[in-house]
Structures are given as structure tokens and as C-alpha cells.
Amino acid sequence: MKVVVFTKQTFDTEAKITLDDQGKINPEGVSLIINPYDEFAVEEALRIKEKTKGEVTVVSMGGPKAQDVLRQALAMGADRAVLITPELEEMDEYTTATILARAVSRMEYDLILGGWRAIDDGSAQVAGRVAEILGLPVVNMVIKLEIDGGRALATREIEGGSEVVEVPLPAVITAQKGLNEPRYPTMKGIMQAKKKPMEKLALSDLGLTAEEVVPKVRALKYFLPSPRAQGKIVPGEPAEAAAALVRLLREEAKVI
Amino acid sequence: MNFDLPEELQDIKRLARDFAVSEVLPTVDADDKAHRFRRDLVEKMGELGFLGCVIPEEYGGNGLGYLALAILAEEIARVHSSLRIIFAANTLGPAITIWRHGSEELKQKYLPGLTSGKLLGCFAMTEPNAGSDVASMKARAVLEGDYYILNGSKMWISLAPVADIALVYAYTDPSQRAKGMSAFIVDMKSEGITVEAITEKLGNWSSPVGTITFENCKVPKENLLGREGQGFAICMQQLDNTRLASAAGAVGVAQACLDAAIEYANTREQFGQPIGRFQMIQDMIAQMCVDIEAARLLTYRAAFLKDKGVPNTLETSMAKLFASEAANKCADYALRIYSAYGYSEEYPVARFFRDAKYYQIVEGTSNIHKLIISQDALGYRKANRSS
Structure with missing residues (x-):
């Protein structure tokens, strides 16, 4: 079983987000991690590999820093990595999905895994778009995955419960929290990762030009949530204070 | 001269931090207050390869070396100094000494257990x-x-x-x-x-x-x-190594103090502004930053010399002395910045303050290291001898 996993490097969940002079998100000094949902996908791929004696290829898009994410996946046990550095000023989900689909179409694969969304922009579009381009079935937000011959049995979260769906392989499956508990890389794994192949591709290596992947969506503006206003203490005897509180909730906060 | 950590050591630093934050931090206060020894964490460190970092692969280790060990020790101590002691005593006490001086039978008998955490030494x-x-x-x-x-x-x-x-x-x-x-x-x-x-x-x-x-x-x-x-020569050689891990542990405790102090100085407000805006707080933060950086570099250099396989008693003593004193200064400053909250057990600073003291005592007191360093400088007794 050959499994391809999409991994994205994102801001640390605890990073403090700021905007720069141009109103763009400021990446300076922010620590970067593997997108946690993608980490579930890597772990699932490794479990499938261990059961089926398969092979896991991890793919990421980004600059040289994104190699950290790929090295982590290799240290966890993936076999090879592909880093695509398109060097484009503007990108959207169409851009990313077009490039990733082209990269995957050059590989042998039975299954494509990824996180159901990235924790930074949270668009939850890329995996679905890749499936569409490649003409594959897609199952989103999977919390349990069984591979049986040429089929995948996937349990996914739906409102108020779960749903079990079956799809033929190859397919695109996206991971939701709960799918598994990702392993740590071991020190031995970290050393072995250095010797594993990491292919580095530019847009032209995939036979694509910047014009073919011009984004269709552009972000107009970023803004931070307004800081939380100071709390207010309503003084006085309980009965009077309660009455004052209800009045404030109705007239000032307008929530009741 | 190159101050960049190689990629695999950056990855190991990240792994050690992840391990400490995910596996140790959630229960550290409760564990410490209960005086609880966590054998399960020893085994987890074994699985990840921490306990085998200076033992070659054929005996269950990974041979990553002393710089890796210093990084692990720092990141573990940054979250829980107690666990760092357990890590180092096992790894640099019996494990490395059996590998260096033990018969093949002893190596086969004990090293796989000591590196996996199944045995504790x-x-x-x-x-x-x-x-x-x-x-x-x-x-x-x-x-x-x-x-x-x-x-x-x-x-x-x-x-x-x-x-x-x-x-x-x-x-x-x-x-x-x-x-x-x-x-x-x-x-x-x-x-x-x-x-x-x-x-x-x-x-x-x-x-x-x-x-x-x-x-x-x-x-x-x-x-x-x-x-x-x-025995005495083996003992001195062993101390040279455990001292490195102590130095690194002291850096970790010092860093924990700084992390806590920065967080508090940025949030605690007095006289209408965060206390970090006051110059006397800034003075303490600056001194902590510099001491930690210097202690870490001295520790890394001692580790680098060990990986190179050259005598390093002098450099290790310098690292151990400086880092232990830095940890105590940082713990003192963190407590001053936290003030009454630092004196309470509600925040971890009181624990850092207690734990820091250990580093001035073990593996040669600060005074012993002053002896080693000064007698070498004065020409009375050379510290680095290749025996």
C-alpha cells in the first residue's frame, strides 16, 4: 500500500498573531509546527504502512523552513519526502491544490491522506480540491479508518453522531482529531531521517507555470479580534444588584 | 567556529521539549508535591532513545553523543529538575561506565536494559x-x-x-x-x-x-x-560526565525561571502598568538572559569537547560552576519578580528555587569547581589530563 500524506507547516497553536505594516500576518519570530491534523494523517499512514508493509511519502509546500515538518514526518517513520517550493507571491486553495495534484499525479499511490483543515487559514478545501482534480472519492473528517483490499472503510463525524462510508481506493481521506494518537519521533528515527530521500521541486519541475496557478481568491484584509473589554462589577445588595445586572444585560450588552 | 546546532540536534531539542511539555508538564506540580517517582516516564524516555544517547547502537543506544545529552538534560530540567536527575544518574552513572570499562558479558547483560529503561541504575x-x-x-x-x-x-x-x-x-x-x-x-x-x-x-x-x-x-x-x-580514575571520569548533565540541568532550571519571570512581568500590573515596564525588573530580566546564554554556551562547549574525545575537565568545571550559580541567581530573581506569589506554592517558582540549590552541591560543589579552575590557572594542578 503506497500512501501519500499532505503536510503543512503552520504557526504554533500558542503563537501570538500580529499584523505587519502592510496589514499582513507577521511570521517573524513565530515558532512553526506541523499542522496537528496533518500529524494525525502521518500517524495513520504509518500505521497502514506497518500493517501492509507499505510506503509513505510526505509532501509539503513551502520554503526551506518547511523541511522541518518533512524531517519530523521522516523521523516518525515516513520513507520519503517531497518539498515543493513554488515561489509565488500570491496563492489560494486553487493554487495549492493544482500544484499538489500535479505532484501526486507523478507518483504511485493507493491512498492520499491529509488533515481535514490547517489550523492557520482553516479553509478545509485543499484535500477536496485535489480529489476533484484527480477524479478520486474523498471522505472528510475521518475518526476511524480501515483498509480492506481495494476499499477503505471510513468513520466520519457528522452532526449528532458518526457515519461509516466505504470508498474504493485510491481515495482522499482527511483526518479529524480522534483518529489516532501521533507517536513521537525517536532519536534513532531522527538520525535515520537524515538519510532518507527528500526531493525538492520547483513549479517548473512539475511542468506548471505561474500563470496556470494564478489564485482565484484574494484576501482583502486581515484584522485581529478587538481586545476584550474590561469586566464590570455590579455592586450593592444581591436583590438590587441582580436587578441592575438584568438592566445592563438588556440595555447595554443587549443580550437579553 | 560555528554556533549552529546541526539539524538533527535541533530536531532532538524539539522532541525533548515536546516530550517534556506533553508528558511531564501536565502533572508536574502534583507529582512534585506528592514526591512521586514516575517509572513510566523513565520507560518513555527509554522508548524515545534518551537513555541511550551516549551508548552505541549495538548495545541498544543511538550514540548521538554528549551535545545531544546536554540538550535533553536542559529541556527535561526546564520542566522538571527531578526527572533530569533520574535521566542523568542512569545514563551517565552505570550505563556509560559499563560501556567504557565493563566486560562484554556485563555490557550484554545490562546495557540493553539501562538504555530502554527496563532497568534503572x-x-x-x-x-x-x-x-x-x-x-x-x-x-x-x-x-x-x-x-x-x-x-x-x-x-x-x-x-x-x-x-x-x-x-x-x-x-x-x-x-x-x-x-x-x-x-x-x-x-x-x-x-x-x-x-x-x-x-x-x-x-x-x-x-x-x-x-x-x-x-x-x-x-x-x-x-x-x-x-x-x-576505581578512582573511573570515578573521576564518571564525574566529568555527570557534571556536564548537571550543568545542562542548571541551564534548564534557569531557563524555566526566565520563562516564568517574563510571563509574569508581562501580565502583572502595578502602578497602572505591567511590571516589566519598570527598569529594576528589566535589569533582572537582562541579567537572567545573559547568564543563561553564557551558561548554555559553556555547557555546549564542554559537550562538544566530550564528543570530540579530548580532555575537558576544566571546561566542564567552568560550565558546571557557572550554570549552577546562574540557576540560583535566576531562581532568586524570578522569586523577587513574583514576590509574594513566588513565595506561595501556587506558582512553580518556589519549586525552581528549591530545585536550583541542588546544582551548587552535587557532582562537585561550586567550591570544588573553583579549586579545579583556579589551581589549573595558577599552575598548581593541571585540570585536563589525558589519562
Whole structure:
């Protein structure tokens, strides 16, 4: 079983987000991690590999820093990595999905895994778009995955419960929290990762030009949530204070 | 000259931090207050390869070396100093010493267990009346047939109450002074061993410590490390290594103090602004930053020399002395910044303050390191000898 996993490097969940002079998100000094949902996908791929004696290829898009994410996946046990550095000023989900689909179409694969969304922009579009381009079935937000011959049995979260769906392989499956508990890389794994192949591709290596992947969506503006206003203490005897509180909730906060 | 950590060491730093934050931090306060020793964390460190970082692959390690070890020790101590003691005592006590001086049988018998965490080892040199003056120890080992008969009492032995084996130093020929000391691997389940835990101590509450008494304890003669009489040299070499891990641990505690101090200085408001805006707080933060950076660089250099395989007693002493004092200064400053909240047990700063003290005492007190450094500088006694 050959499994391809999409991994994205994102801001640390605890990073403090700021905007720069141009109103763009400021990446300076922010620590970067593997997108946690993608980490579930890597772990699932490794479990499938261990059961089926398969092979896991991890793919990421980004600059040289994104190699950290790929090295982590290799240290966890993936076999090879592909880093695509398109060097484009503007990108959207169409851009990313077009490039990733082209990269995957050059590989042998039975299954494509990824996180159901990235924790930074949270668009939850890329995996679905890749499936569409490649003409594959897609199952989103999977919390349990069984591979049986040429089929995948996937349990996914739906409102108020779960749903079990079956799809033929190859397919695109996206991971939701709960799918598994990702392993740590071991020190031995970290050393072995250095010797594993990491292919580095530019847009032209995939036979694509910047014009073919011009984004269709552009972000107009970023803004931070307004800081939380100071709390207010309503003084006085309980009965009077309660009455004052209800009045404030109705007239000032307008929530009741 | 290159100050960049190689990629794999950056990855190991990240792994150690992830491990400490995800596995240790959530329960650290509760564990520490309960004086709870976490054997499960020892095994987890074994699985990840931490315990095998200076042992070659053929014996269950990964041979990543001393710089890796220093990074691990720092990141572990940054979250829980007690766990750092457990990590280092096992790895740099019996494990590395068996690998260096043990027979092939001893290596096969003990190293896979010590590197995986299935076995836990301690080392025993200190005695009630032999601290800094190690050579004044009284423990005796007398060869009778196939066994050495061990008698004596060891004190302040980290992990004594929980260890499976111990690296024990004792005199086989006291008339030869230091040249009559020998080193042994002792199974802690042997007859004639009594262990008493020392339960009341200032800090590092989750790292058990105790007294070991040997009364006619039979140690198989094949458990001798090296030859008779090599014990003191083995001991000094071992201390050189455990000192590195102590230096790194002190850097970790100092960093924890700084992390906490910055967080508090940015959130605590007095006189209408965060206290970090006051210059006297800034002065303390600046001094902490510089001390930590300097301590870390000294520690990394000592580790670098160890990986290179050249004498490094002097550099290791400098790192250990500076880092221990830095940890105590940082703990003091963090407590001043937290003030009454630092004095309470509500925040971890009080724990850092207690734990930091340990580093000025173990593996050579700060005064012993001053002796080593100054006597080398004055030309009285060269610190780096290639023996």
C-alpha cells in the first residue's frame, strides 16, 4: 500500500498573531509546527504502512523552513519526502491544490491522506480540491479508518453522531482529531531521517507555470479580534444588584 | 567556529521539549508535591532513545553523543529538575561506565536494559563522611573465591530506593590510597543490602534519594569494572560526565525561571502598568538572559569537547560552576519578580528555587569547581589530563 500524506507547516497553536505594516500576518519570530491534523494523517499512514508493509511519502509546500515538518514526518517513520517550493507571491486553495495534484499525479499511490483543515487559514478545501482534480472519492473528517483490499472503510463525524462510508481506493481521506494518537519521533528515527530521500521541486519541475496557478481568491484584509473589554462589577445588595445586572444585560450588552 | 546546532540536534531539542511539555508538564506540580517517582516516564524516555544517547547502537543506544545529552538534560530540567536527575544518574552513572570499562558479558547483560529503561541504575560514591573528599571513603571490597565481599555505607545516593543496579565504588586495597579503589556493578536485590530513603530534603522531590548499607554483600567477581585499583580514575571520569548533565540541568532550571519571570512581568500590573515596564525588573530580566546564554554556551562547549574525545575537565568545571550559580541567581530573581506569589506554592517558582540549590552541591560543589579552575590557572594542578 503506497500512501501519500499532505503536510503543512503552520504557526504554533500558542503563537501570538500580529499584523505587519502592510496589514499582513507577521511570521517573524513565530515558532512553526506541523499542522496537528496533518500529524494525525502521518500517524495513520504509518500505521497502514506497518500493517501492509507499505510506503509513505510526505509532501509539503513551502520554503526551506518547511523541511522541518518533512524531517519530523521522516523521523516518525515516513520513507520519503517531497518539498515543493513554488515561489509565488500570491496563492489560494486553487493554487495549492493544482500544484499538489500535479505532484501526486507523478507518483504511485493507493491512498492520499491529509488533515481535514490547517489550523492557520482553516479553509478545509485543499484535500477536496485535489480529489476533484484527480477524479478520486474523498471522505472528510475521518475518526476511524480501515483498509480492506481495494476499499477503505471510513468513520466520519457528522452532526449528532458518526457515519461509516466505504470508498474504493485510491481515495482522499482527511483526518479529524480522534483518529489516532501521533507517536513521537525517536532519536534513532531522527538520525535515520537524515538519510532518507527528500526531493525538492520547483513549479517548473512539475511542468506548471505561474500563470496556470494564478489564485482565484484574494484576501482583502486581515484584522485581529478587538481586545476584550474590561469586566464590570455590579455592586450593592444581591436583590438590587441582580436587578441592575438584568438592566445592563438588556440595555447595554443587549443580550437579553 | 560555528554556533549552529546541526539539524538533527535541533530536531532532538524539539522532541525533548515536546516530550517534556506533553508528558511531564501536565502533572508536574502534583507529582512534585506528592514526591512521586514516575517509572513510566523513565520507560518513555527509554522508548524515545534518551537513555541511550551516549551508548552505541549495538548495545541498544543511538550514540548521538554528549551535545545531544546536554540538550535533553536542559529541556527535561526546564520542566522538571527531578526527572533530569533520574535521566542523568542512569545514563551517565552505570550505563556509560559499563560501556567504557565493563566486560562484554556485563555490557550484554545490562546495557540493553539501562538504555530502554527496563532497568534503572544509580551510582554510589558519597558516604556520610566522604563528600567532596571522595578518596576518604571507607567502603571495602574483599575478594573471597568468586565473590567480592562488600561492606560499607553510601549516602545521598540518587535513585537508591528505586534502582535495580548500582555502580559502587569501594576500596579493594586501602593501603594504596586512591590507587586501591575499585568500581563494581551491584545488583540491588543482592543479600546484604539495606536501602533507606531520605524523605525530607529541600528540593527535587520526585527524584528519590537514599542511604545504601552493604553488609557482607556478595558481588560476583566478574562485576568488577576495569581492574582492581582503577576505581578512582573511573570515578573521576564518571564525574566529568555527570557534571556536564548537571550543568545542562542548571541551564534548564534557569531557563524555566526566565520563562516564568517574563510571563509574569508581562501580565502583572502595578502602578497602572505591567511590571516589566519598570527598569529594576528589566535589569533582572537582562541579567537572567545573559547568564543563561553564557551558561548554555559553556555547557555546549564542554559537550562538544566530550564528543570530540579530548580532555575537558576544566571546561566542564567552568560550565558546571557557572550554570549552577546562574540557576540560583535566576531562581532568586524570578522569586523577587513574583514576590509574594513566588513565595506561595501556587506558582512553580518556589519549586525552581528549591530545585536550583541542588546544582551548587552535587557532582562537585561550586567550591570544588573553583579549586579545579583556579589551581589549573595558577599552575598548581593541571585540570585536563589525558589519562
